[in-house]
Amino acid sequence: MSAPAPHSSTAAVFFAGVKSALTSVFFLVLAGTYIGMGALAHDYGFSSWWLALSSVLVWAAPGQVILISSLGLGAPPIEGAIAVSLSAIRLFPMVVALLPLLRGPHTRTRDLLLPTHFTSVSMWVESLRLLPAMPRERRLAFCNGLSVGYQSTAVTFGFVGFYLAAGLPPLFAGALLFLTPMSFLISTARNAKVLVDRLALLFGLVIAPVLAHWHVGLDLMWTGLFGGSLAYGFSRLRQAVR
Amino acid sequence: MNATLSELWPYLLLILVGFLPNEVWRVLGLVLARGLNDDSEIVVWSRAVATAILAGVIAKLILFSAGALAGIPLAIRVTAAVCGFTVFLAVKRSVFAGVLAGEAVLLLGGFLFAH
Numbered sequence: 001m002s003a004p005a006p007h008s009s010t011a012a013v014f015f016a017g018v019k020s021a022l023t024s025v026f027f028l029v030l031a032g033t034y035i036g037m038g039a040l041a042h043d044y045g046f047s048s049w050w051l052a053l054s055s056v057l058v059w060a061a062p063g064q065v066i067l068i069s070s071l072g073l074g075a076p077p078i079e080g081a082i083a084v085s086l087s088a089i090r091l092f093p094m095v096v097a098l099l100p101l102l103r104g105p106h107t108r109t110r111d112l113l114l115p116t117h118f119t120s121v122s123m124w125v126e127s128l129r130l131l132p133a134m135p136r137e138r139r140l141a142f143c144n145g146l147s148v149g150y151q152s153t154a155v156t157f158g159f160v161g162f163y164l165a166a167g168l169p170p171l172f173a174g175a176l177l178f179l180t181p182m183s184f185l186i187s188t189a190r191n192a193k194v195l196v197d198r199l200a201l202l203f204g205l206v207i208a209p210v211l212a213h214w215h216v217g218l219d220l221m222w223t224g225l226f227g228g229s230l231a232y233g234f235s236r237l238r239q240a241v242r
Numbered sequence: 243m244n245a246t247l248s249e250l251w252p253y254l255l256l257i258l259v260g261f262l263p264n265e266v267w268r269v270l271g272l273v274l275a276r277g278l279n280d281d282s283e284i285v286v287w288s289r290a291v292a293t294a295i296l297a298g299v300i301a302k303l304i305l306f307s308a309g310a311l312a313g314i315p316l317a318i319r320v321t322a323a324v325c326g327f328t329v330f331l332a333v334k335r336s337v338f339a340g341v342l343a344g345e346a347v348l349l350l351g352g353f354l355f356a357h
Contacts, residue, residue: 057261071255093288094271186340208298209305
């Protein structure tokens with residue numbers, strides 16, 4: 001991406017952000033993930049507009065998968081809400097790390113509401129990579145442009161996946177549904193750079209199916225609390241032993 | 243339940259089960275955590291919990307599939323996931339290569355063995 005001219009307008013910086021989103025690797029990841037999401041929403045009986053609205057409002061692929069699958073399988077709403085909320089805890093430290101980069105001397109809190117809502121894995125990773133090299137007064141507009149680029153990608157490919165799933169032979173529809181767990185598994189593994197995150201991934205993969213097999217209620221919540229704490233404990237223990 | 247309410251019900255659930263429980267953490271990040279460091283212990287622990295939940299979702303989607311994916315045998319779904327992950331590790335940790343390999347194995351297995 002070429003840097004915007006020194007005196008470029010807010011709009012130009014915004015569109016530089018959009019362009020950056022559409023040419024990054026996360027464009028492909030989001031397209032794949034949301035084609036899978038569209039197929040998932042279709043198979044669980046939601047409408048394509050409901051999915052589009054959930055992409056704009058929830059804007060977190062794991063939360064959306066939990067929302068669609070728990071409501072679609074007829075789980076009690078409170079159980080779905082707890083699982084969605086637990087999956088969203090990771091957004092909290094991400095917002096905390098991002099906002100100081102965006103805040104300048106004249107930034108009002110309400111200017112930060114939009115980037116706060118837009119915070120998600122793809123936008124966060126790219127923001128932390130690109131913003132530090134950018135003049136502070138341009139960062140907010142760039143970040144908003146980046147986010148709008150990613151959200152448009154998600155909404156667009158959500159529709160694509162939804163209508164592909166409706167008209168495809170079963171094997172290809174199955175392959176589209178498989179995109180979600182496959183791309184999540186790999187991108188989570190790629191993001192897990194330290195021991196505690198790798199252990200949490202491993203424990204989660206093992207614990208959740210066991211709990212689900214035994215029909216334990218709130219299985220995802222227990223998976224998170226138990227698997228996450230175990231991973232945290234192990235990595236602390238290793239640090240202490242060293 | 244009358245017609246209008248039953249049409250609006252999924253959207254109400256979207257707000258109550260999806261939007262609000264998710265958004266609360268972002269807003270908390272904005273309001274409360276100005277001084278909190280990214281590598282502080284509570285942040286590390288909550289990231290581990292979030293990762294384990296995400297892993298649980300992935301495992302359940304692969305092992306207890308619904309819809310069209312349920313038509314592809316379990317052994318093929320697991321093999322495809324393992325192959326995809328192995329290719330990801332082998333090919334310079336490329337997400338794209340891994341997903342492509344997993345999908346290829348799933349399609350091939352489904353084509354050869356599913357009825």
